[in-house]
Amino acid sequence: MKIAVLGAGNMGAALVKGWLRQGMPAEQLVMTCRNPAQHPAIGVSLLTSNPDAVREAEVVIVAVKPWQVVDVLAEIRPTLAAGTLVISVAAGVTVAQLREQVPSSVAVVRAMPNTAVALNEGVIAIVADEQDAVERARKVLAPLGLVVPTDESKMDALTALAGCGIAHALRFLRAAQCAGVQMGLTAAQSAEVFAQVMAGAVALMRQPGASAEAEIDRICTPGGLTVRGLNELEQAGFSAAVVRGFLGSLPEDKR
Ligand SMILES: NC(=O)c1ccc[n+]([C@@H]2O[C@H](COP(=O)([O-])OP(=O)(O)OC[C@H]3O[C@@H](n4cnc5c(N)ncnc54)[C@H](OP(=O)(O)O)[C@@H]3O)[C@@H](O)[C@H]2O)c1
Incomplete structure (x- = not known):
């Protein structure tokens, strides 16, 4: 399974470190950013093109700031293959908002991890608009900590309790x-x-x-x-x- 992590900051890097720590081969992971010189190397490829990163990925993690999510999804939309699982970790960005930005053949999940995912001791709350996406996301995120499927109405509480x-x-x-x-x-x-x-x-x-x-x-x-x-x-x-x-x-x- 190939995972593209768009955004190599605190959360993007924490997720990648968690997968690496659990033994996922580095070749299965790629990260992106705009200014590579500002990011310490953590052992996976760091690209500056989001479309290039998602081209072969089955799972795309959106780990940019919340206000950058729409632009990043618009940028990768033409490259997203049917069946791709897009998981956004952006605080406050709902499944409905994500759904508007990607084709219906793409599964979307809103996730709220905390930085302990880097040590496989995180909590990751997830919401999706279909059960299959929940199950796929659970499988992808389980190596990083406790996965908590929930609904949008509980997301703010779980963000405060687990994220913060x-x-x-x-x-x-x-x-x-x-x-x-x-x-x-x-x-x-x-x-x-x-x-x-x-x-x-x-x-x-x-x-x-x-x-x-x-x-x-x-x-x-x-x-x-x-x-x-x-x-x-x-x-x-x-x-x-x-x-x-x-x-x-x-x-x-x-x-
Ligand atoms: N930090 C936490 O504890 C935490 C917890 C839960 C959820 N989150 C969520 O995680 C997301 C990221 O937060 P963060 O704390 O990791 O922020 P951050 O450290 O500022 O990281 C943001 C990353 O996005 C990159 N970026 C910006 N525009 C980009 C683009 N167009 N394409 C690719 N990469 C781009 C930035 O690198 P360049 O400037 O080089 O592009 C940077 O690596 C946010 O939506 C936040 O709500 C964070």
Whole structure:
């Protein structure tokens, strides 16, 4: 299967790194951009012609900025073979908008990945106007992380929680790192330790039937220091701030 990734920026490169990391041969992947000198080499061909890139591709990933999507699709439209699967990762660009730009013989999918796809630990929400396209996209994207088929009405929420969520989670890690430094640990040690703490929390939550509150209760000794710290967090508005943060990552008219 040949995949053309149009746009070699943060997301385009993250997707390609994820496929390479899972053992996809580099010859099956091609990326495009306008200014190759500005892009670090990541081991796959980097072209400046979108039509040349899509000519032999069965799957085309559109990873340019949202406002560039229409022009890029217009550019490749004459070259797209019937049966090609076009997956756009552009935030806010709907399946209906994509559908308007490509022939009906081409399958379209709107996807919302996060940058952890580079390490095969991403979340990728997908929407399509036909089940066959969902299944094809699931197969293509599964090596990159958790694929979540959904509908357009849930896309903004999944974009905030998963697309933006990586940054929200890393802000928590960064704050914990600052606390570690204030308590006398080095920045590097604090980051390493707290990243493993987050990994441990994730592993606990992945147990069958796990609940965050039940795991928290197992750690909190009555009258102990853990609950004291958690109550300090809540007095400072932690849970409310987290919710507000995610709502803030919704488009303005959806908050
Ligand atoms: N970053 C994220 O975490 C994230 C998460 C989910 C979805 N997305 C979506 O991913 C898309 C890309 O975002 P990004 O963060 O990767 O942006 P970015 O880093 O700015 O990358 C955009 C890329 O598009 C290239 N490009 C621009 N015009 C082009 C054209 N006509 N033909 C081919 N390539 C072209 C740019 O390179 P040149 O300037 O050299 O052309 C650049 O490599 C956006 O639609 C965004 O909504 C991003």
